[in-house]
Amino acid sequence: MGKQRQNWTAAPWDDREELEVAMVIPETTDTATIAFRAPSGAWFDYQPGQFLTLDLPVPGGPLSRTYTISSSPSRPLSISITVKAQPGSIGTRWMLDHLKPGMRIKAHGPAGQFSFMRHPAKKYLFISAGSGITPMMSMTTWAWDSGEMPDIAFVHAARKPADIIFRSRLEQFAARVPGLQLRFTVEEVDPFEVWSGFRGRLSQIMLGLMAPDYLEREVFCCGPEPFMRAVREMLGALGYDMARYHEESFAAPALIEVPVEAAPQVGLAELVFQASGTSISSDGGETVLAAARRAGLNIPSSCNFGLCGTCKVQKLSGEVAMVHNGGISDEEIAAGMILACCSRPQGPVTLDL
Ligand SMILES: Cc1cc2nc3c(=O)[nH]c(=O)nc-3n(C[C@H](O)[C@H](O)[C@H](O)COP(=O)(O)OP(=O)(O)OC[C@H]3O[C@@H](n4cnc5c(N)ncnc54)[C@H](O)[C@@H]3O)c2cc1C
Ligand code: FES
Structure with missing residues (x-):
């Protein structure tokens, strides 16, 4: 830690410099947060919700993979991504199996437009599923660190409670400020664990209970495409002003309609x-x-x-x-x-x- 402090410079990081792995933090099954630092001591400047693209030196040739930055620019000495390997994954699996502190990786960015900084509002509704929680974590940490916690209804869907990434950190935030309302829903519960949150897939009725004033909120949504489609249809049917709806897709839309x-x-x-x-x-x-x-x-x-x-x-x-x-x-x-x-x-x- 002392070394990091001594090296810290006033210059912001730019992507000509490789990133050095500082920590690999297990989160849930097949999911880890990888924290990077700049070897030069440069600090990190980005908008919460933006992403990085990494060049991964996997056997058979480098692969580029894009990951949302899960840390917040309010903590600028390091930058983190949180990655979840799906069955059959090549790039993310390689990261989970091989990245160790001290290793260096080429990264590009930060880039992306999915940030609440671009859409100032009094009230937000964050809706995420699975690893789609990463931009929401970055934006919530930023809001917390800014000292002016805005009104955030934080809705997250997971398969089971143990799959909820960042659960305890979010609960720590929410326990201290009234403005952050956490609402989790799971498809199945863990055996021998008490679960007092919602159960089942997100529905119109559930959304109404989770965030009764959703019509007044700026919505940010991130998750698998079928989940985001269901959210879009739900909000549209409820008369929500879709000009205030923003989403980030981690995969190609099923159908790109070409004008x-x-x-x-x-x-x-x-x-x-x-x-x-x-x-x-x-x-x-x-x-x-x-x-x-x-x-x-x-x-x-x-x-x-x-x-x-x-x-x-x-x-x-x-x-x-x-x-x-x-x-x-x-x-x-x-x-x-x-x-x-x-x-x-x-x-x-x-x-x-
Ligand atoms: C803006 C953005 C932000 C993102 N943020 C995150 C994030 O925060 N966290 C995160 O975990 N991910 C994030 N992603 C997704 C990430 O970039 C990768 O797309 C994802 O992790 C899959 O890459 P992979 O290397 O794990 O899997 P890949 O090796 O690319 O495989 C993807 C899937 O395709 C299947 N597959 C692979 N090869 C084949 C083949 N030859 N034939 C048939 N099927 C195959 C595999 O079964 C696997 O399920 C983000 C993506 C974008 C665009
Ligand atoms: S590969 Fe992402 S913009 Fe082309």
């Missing part, structure tokens, strides 16, 4: 990768990422649905149809950048790759 004017014109296109001196023919239905892979070029990617920004590349000429989810700014688009995972060539295109 007619943005629909790709399918036809043969030539993609030229100038720096590599190679080119490939592509039909307009294929993404630049897929075409580059066919040409033997690896563009790092993580979310594959235009959110994380990992696959950003510079376009030198030509037109693409890009339907993204916020992973690129208007300034970057104006400067000719594209997201390879969600851009389709519309005729000849040259990339700085």
Whole structure:
């Protein structure tokens, strides 16, 4: 701890510096929080709710994976992510099995727009399921540390009580301030444990009991797509103003509806990768990422649905149809950048790759 204090500098961390694992903290089954520090002693500046993308050196080649920052920028000496490995997981499982204090990892970011800092309100309703609790934890910790705990109805759904990530930390917060109301619902209870929370899937009636004034609250939702779809349908049917609804998706939406004017014109296109001196023919239905892979070029990617920004590349000429989810700014688009995972060539295109 002394060393960390001595090294602490006034400079904020930027992602050219690798992160060093400081602690690996078990949370629930197959879930751990990984706390990183900057070897230079730099501090971390981000908005609660934003994410990092890590390059994981798994056997067989590096994988990029995106994780919400579960710590709060109000505690800037370290930065944490909380990862849950699903059955069959490659990247997250590798992290749980291999990351040890002292190891260094390349990270990109922070990035993302899912933050209550962007939508100031008097009252919030956080609705999450499973590992979707991570941005809510970051925002709640920020609110707690700010000393002005806003009114947060914190609704979380888990399979069983033992799966509720951050339960005891949240209960400690909630026990001390009236503004944080914790409402958990589980599908099954643990044997030999008393459970006094809700049981069953989140429903309109349950939501009404958990947060009777939900119509007055700015809603932030994060969880598996079927869960978020159910929440959207529920709120819409209850007459909630969906302009005040914000969500973060951890996986590609099941169906991306492409506006007619943005629909790709399918036809043969030539993609030229100038720096590599190679080119490939592509039909307009294929993404630049897929075409580059066919040409033997690896563009790092993580979310594959235009959110994380990992696959950003510079376009030198030509037109693409890009339907993204916020992973690129208007300034970057104006400067000719594209997201390879969600851009389709519309005729000849040259990339700085
Ligand atoms: C903005 C954002 C924030 C996120 N925040 C978090 C977070 O806070 N915490 C968190 O845990 N995750 C988070 N994620 C999800 C995370 O990025 C990964 O997508 C997720 O952890 C899965 O990656 P993985 O390496 O564990 O699994 P992968 O190896 O990518 O596998 C994913 C699933 O696909 C299946 N699969 C893998 N390979 C194959 C194959 N060849 N054929 C068929 N099926 C296969 C596996 O069964 C597995 O269930 C976030 C994602 C985004 C976009
Ligand atoms: S891989 Fe995430 S934006 Fe393309």
